[in-house]
Amino acid sequence: MGLDFDWTDEERAYRARIRDFLRRELPPEWGDIARHGPGSKEQTDFSRTFCPKLAEAGLLVPHWPAEWGGADRPTWEHFILGEEMWASGEPRGAQYMNVNWIGPTLMRYGSDEQKQRYIPPMAKGQAIWCQGFSEPNAGSDLAALRTRAVRDGDDYVINGTKIWTSYAGLAETCFLLARTGGADTGKAGIAIFLVPMDTPGVEVRAIPSLIGHGDIHECFFTDVRVPASSRLGAEGEAWSIIRYSLANERVGIPRYELSARVLEEMVEDLKQQGRFDDPAIQIRAGEAAAACEAARLLTYRVVDQKARGGAPGPEANVARFAVVTADNSVTDFGLDFLPDFFSGLNRPGYLAHHERAIVAGIAAGAAEIQLNLIAHRFLDLPKVAS
Structure with a gap:
């Protein structure tokens, strides 16, 4: 159909x-x-x-x-x-x-x-929630995470560090991944915990960045004691839950819509300057507009699957990468032809979009990881031995 x-x-x-x-x-x-x-x-x-x-x-x-x-x-x-x-x-x-x-x-x-x-x-x-996924040595490779949750009677005691944690400074609760099995258990040894951020032993430090004030943080968990009832699902069940969550997250941020509207503003600025009759500029604007439309339609394909009762598959990875491509196409167009408008004074929205485009290539699994998943899960390409 x-x-x-x-x-x-x-x-x-x-x-x-x-x-x-x-x-x-x-x-x-x-x-x-x-x-x-x-x-x-x-x-x-x-x-x-x-x-x-x-x-x-x-x-x-x-x-x-x-x-x-x-x-x-x-x-x-x-x-x-x-x-x-x-x-x-x-x-x-x-x-x-x-x-x-x-x-x-x-x-x-x-x-x-x-x-x-x-x-x-x-x-x-x-x-307000935050997600405790990435760690200093486990970014998009969540199977390598080291934060541990050790069972102690009716509680778990959590120790470890999370990094690049969006919204942690103002969040009330953290959707936290921690290892309950040994280091050799990989994905099968991970569990999810719903941790109130005011629990003793939780420390949050903001990370200065280009992408917004208070957007990302380091979170330190030192002998954080939570009841076993805070665990979401069973031990070892986390990976199937995470895949369900990330599939929803990857197509749940339609940034292509914002990119398309920013591109329209850029084109209008170029017209006001009398510069949009340049064929080179028109071609680049067309390429950026096409990238936004491609991201839209690929995302719609995933939404259509969901609307028909299906679970998001590898098409979600394709759509996710297309959104990143659209973001970068628009910001590259603006930086090439309207560089003075990125000072933050004339068009603060342009600078904000550029900063968020940086995040789009990292959040919900880095763009490079999406390409690996596309190769393996969507194109069914063989893994190359290192």
Whole structure:
């Protein structure tokens, strides 16, 4: 069955409803707030006011089941919502993670106690989470992680370090990966823990960076004691849960929509300068626009699979890499033809987009790792012995 590339009247009306909401609720100073980044105190504080309004309007988690605060709306509506939020600079801040993958993961794998504790605040727009995945010696290769969780009676004692942890400075809870088996157990020895960030022994340090204030951190876990009830799923079950979560995350950030809108602004600036009649510039603009459209359609293919009840497969890796390519195509176009506009003064949105494009190539599995997965899982190419 082919993919229908047209929107229904109902879907167009839904998109218009979201845009009307954004016009009403985003303040004139929103552009300045968004420049700080989703992990900043400024944008996080804004999300704590904005997301409850979204929830009240039925626009925060409409695709979730009704029993968990949603409205059982179609998958495509969830994605239309994501496109409009990202095109506007993502006013949900860090809470987009709750909507896209943390909440659905808990619904599928969480205990009754975990669901009752964590899902309702997410549905109301009142929860900030972070994910404790990467480590100094285990970035995209999560099987190499060393943070350990040792069983001690009814508790686990966790020791280790996480790095590049987005939103950790303001998060209430961490979706944490730790090793419960020996070093030789690989993926099979990993478990997931839901750890309150105010637990004794948790220390968070911000990492200065180009990508926004407060976006990334180091997290240190020193004799952090959590109850066994905080473990999500069984020991050794983490990898199947992570694959489910990451597949949702990789297509849950439609940055191509933001890239396409930034590209339109760049083209308009070039027209204002009388420079867009240059064929070389037109060709490069066309290439960047094509990259955005390719990312959109490849992502839609994955969304279509999900809408039909299927689980995201290796196509999610293809779409993820296409989004990174689109981001870089737009920022490279701007840097080549509008370099003065990246000073942060004339067009702060251009600089912010460039900074976020750096993140896009790293978050949810580095772009290079996606290429390896595409070669192995999508193209079925043989591994080359080193």
